[in-house]
Amino acid sequence: MTQPIDSLDEELKRLLQEATETLAGAKEAAEIEALRVRYLGRKGILNRYFPLLGAEGRPAEERVRLGQRLNAFKQKLEQEIFERRQALKGQAGGAPHSEDLTLPGHPTAVGRLHPITRTIDEILSIFRSLGFSPVEGPEGETEYYNFDALNIPPEHPSRQSFDNFYLKVPPSEKGRWLLRSHTSPMQIHFMEANTPPFQILVPGRVFRRDAVDASHCFQFHQVEGLAVGLNLHFGDLKGVLVAWARGMFGPEARLRFRPHYFPFTEPSAEADLACIFCRGKGCRVCGQKGWLEILGCGMVHPAVFKAVGYPPGTVGFAFGMGVERIAMLKHGIEDIRLFFENDLRFLQQFP
Amino acid sequence: MRFLLSWLKEFIELSLHPSAIAERLTMGGVEVTGLTQIEGDWLFELEVTPNRPDLLSHLGIARETAALLGRPFRFPRWLQRQMLPLEGGPQPPSLQITLQDPEGCRRYCGLILEGVTVKAGPPRLTERLSRLGVRPINNVVDVTNLCMLEVGQPLHAFDLDKLEGSAIQVRRARPGETLVTIDGVSHPLTPEMLVIADGRRPIALAGVMGGRETEITPATRRILLESAWFDPIRIRRSSRLSRLGSESSYRFERGVDPAGVPAAAIRSARWIADLSGGNISGGLIDVGGSETPKVRIPLRPQRAAEVLGMPVTLSQQRRFLEQLGCRVAGTATLWQVEPPSWREDLRIPEDLYEELVRLWGYERCAPTLPPVARTAVVLEGRPPEDPWMKRQRQIRQWLVAAGMQEIMTHSLLSPEDLARGGSPFTKGAISLENPLSVDQGVLRNTLLVGALQTVARNLNRKATEGFELFEMGRIFSEDPGRRPKETSALALLVAGERAPAWGLRPAPLGLFHLKGILEMLLQRLRVESVMEAGSVSGGFLDPGIRLKLGKEPLGVLGWVDPKVLAAYEIPPEPAVAYAQIDLDLIRQAVTPPVRMQALPKVPPVVRDLAILVHEAATHREIVQAIEEAGAPLLKSAALFDLYKGKQVPSGKKSMAFRLSYSAGDRTLTEEEISATHQRIVGALQAAFQAVLR
Structure with missing residues (x-):
């Protein structure tokens, strides 16, 4: 004999009311939990009704109705329990979801890149958009690649300005081993293995025998550029560097080019950036000059092309810049030593 | 390099403000790093690049300034007169000079002065020296320094009476020889070094510094004045090995004007005679002064304009070159450019390109962008980025x-x-x-x-x-x-x-x-x-x-x-x-591109498994056993709890794994999962005496 559906309805209504009243009187979380277990627990009251759903002789529409009633009972009671709990919490110290919203967010553990890496990335990404592709070279070099192939013969006065660190290892057929004093040796390595046209960038660490002070360190970083191809001319060199400067320092950035001397370029130039602090008026940073020396560049010297076996008449341009100097200018850093001291209070200032 | 505006004006007329001159020099590649006013004069400090030794004198700066201002340079008459050959024509040499290392010393000129009175130089000249950072010594040495600052040729004066024998040799030092230089330091010499020697011993480290024994003193009456061309590499080596540098070696190791050697000797001898009351004795001794072969650089002016990307006409190009002292000959399309003797840095067409763009103005060269897609890197089938x-x-x-x-x-x-x-x-x-x-x-x-x-x-x-x-x-x-x-x-x-x-x-x-x-x-x-x-x-x-x-x-x-x-x-x-x-x-390591795997159509069934095992059993062994026993339905076994201590017998540890079962496209039955789970439990019991918690 199955219980009539109407009486079941009544029974569930009564049960719900009874539960709601008990709930209203509950003063402790434990009381609420006990109530939840009694009605909604695995062996709770509500679960006793579910087998009725499958009872023989009950018409299908009644089963559906009963199922809906049971689910409604469950949802309603869960809602009541949730509200009662929130209400109790509220009495204890605030309304539901009424935490102190001025509390700080939980810290997110994300690290940071070193400012030198960030600066290199920024330089590279601008040149990448101008069609240059980055490659890397070794930090340990031979005299041939560091000097001779770059048109800096032994005893040449310009070799004087590169005071190098030599390694205590047996020399190779390409001369003594040293720590590269510039990224330019990679020009030679790349050209030995590739044919023009191409436009490459070489970021990397270089070494000079400089005593350490606020503006010098025996190690620093450079980004080198080399473009070789048909019909390149001096105006292209200027255009590429001007475009880079605007990307790096903003659309207002101005460069000026002065003749200079580098053994591996002819003509050679030094580029100055109109001081980004005083806009060219003259200040402490630019030494009242209004201009900041920022990079060296020029058309590749034919002797360099000859050294790598390129045919006469090959044309290209090259440039090189100091990453620390650019980072120092851009972020107002006054001491190069900070980059390699790794004081976390310094490093964590950069996003 | 420092220069005085008042001295420069002895060579060229200049009405520009000193700061405008500085700006023009800087933008022309001769960077002015300092400009100071001293008592009605202006002192310029320059950073001269190593390829431009011709700029290490007032004469040189004057030539460069004129060229950068777009004017022809005229060699001043007064200086020309001082350099005219000596009166009386060639005379038999009173001193034998031999060049034993013709590569190390291409040309050596000597002049003898007699009856000189060595004393302090006139204030007008000593002051000039002081302002330029050179310490005044005496009228003879001061003239050698002034002459160097004037025309760029380093000179040296020996006390002739202190020399032994009547022969001078320019040769490599011999092993074991030493020289006490005028600064009082004794230097051991090596055959890598070039020296000036008398009949007995080295008397100077050639081009670097003179010896103390033969230096000019107040007692000096007779002088041998030296003006020479020494090989830059040799001087650099001498200087490096002896750890000695001077204004003289600085110029020699960069290269002095080979054509200017005799003129500087004559100019300074006249000057010394004038200041010291002595007279020039005999003629100019000039050894090794063979004519250096003429340099001719082929230049295609059209190509120059292309490589520089500047619309400069042929007549402008010719004028620029001539302003620099070059001679231009040849056909309309292929020029033969002969650089002046003091510009040994001009040897190939590219050197001339730089001169052209320098005089045209780097600033006037319009910036352009090269075609971006020329990265060969792509043509060769390599990705655009390493x-x-x-x-x-x-x-x-x-x-x-x-x-x-x-x-x-x-x-x-x-x-x-x-x-x-x-x-x-x-x-x-x-x-x-x-x-x-x-x-x-x-x-x-x-x-x-x-x-x-x-x-x-x-x-x-x-x-x-x-x-x-x-x-x-x-x-x-x-x-x-x-x-x-x-x-x-x-x-x-x-x-x-x-x-x-x-x-x-x-x-x-x-x-x-x-x-x-x-x-x-x-x-x-x-x-x-x-x-x-x-x-x-x-x-x-x-x-x-x-x-x-x-x-x-x-x-x-x-x-x-x-x-x-x-x-x-x-x-x-x-x-x-x-x-x-x-x-x-x-x-x-080669990493092929990621291949996506089909997503399971049915969610996995997850079961937790907590066991007690001996504490020496390793995670790797246990997971291996679980994976073996759980195949093929077990997809993962992740450790989510590890516990030792209360409620765990000593020597044991409790490990809890979350096991995930799936058969891909179909729903797993309770029986299948239970069977696999039991297999895993059984394997753990057998291998590790594991106890279920």
């Missing part, structure tokens, strides 16, 4: 996302700092031949030292309580018989705890935190590496894990031995976990 450069950027980004801070430490360390970590560091480390200081005497062969120094420094400064650091950089080691080994390495270091924050449990930064990062990294790099627990050779990590890629050692991971920490002045707490891997090995 894949390894990209990979390294990704590695950095993944590590940053995992909370790691990038650091950059010194590539050069003090041998002592390296040795503090013990033998694994000193072994095979490469030293520098010529360190600047002992603090930078050796190349790093590990990134650990820099990382530990970073920890020590930051602990000292109380900058943080937790460390999550990484560095990517090159390390070096000896590879006997082969080139020095340079490796790209990655170091990871964690220690301490993250700063406490409300609502979060403190996260200890230890070995397993680090191992998690390393596992993440290797998984993303998709390299099949193996980790082997055990001690790491040399013992700087204890305990440690060795990583392998195939058969190659990929790196290490472990706790840094407290003894090593102490050596770098780090307290034993917080403990430091460190890992270092060889990125070059990873670079070689």
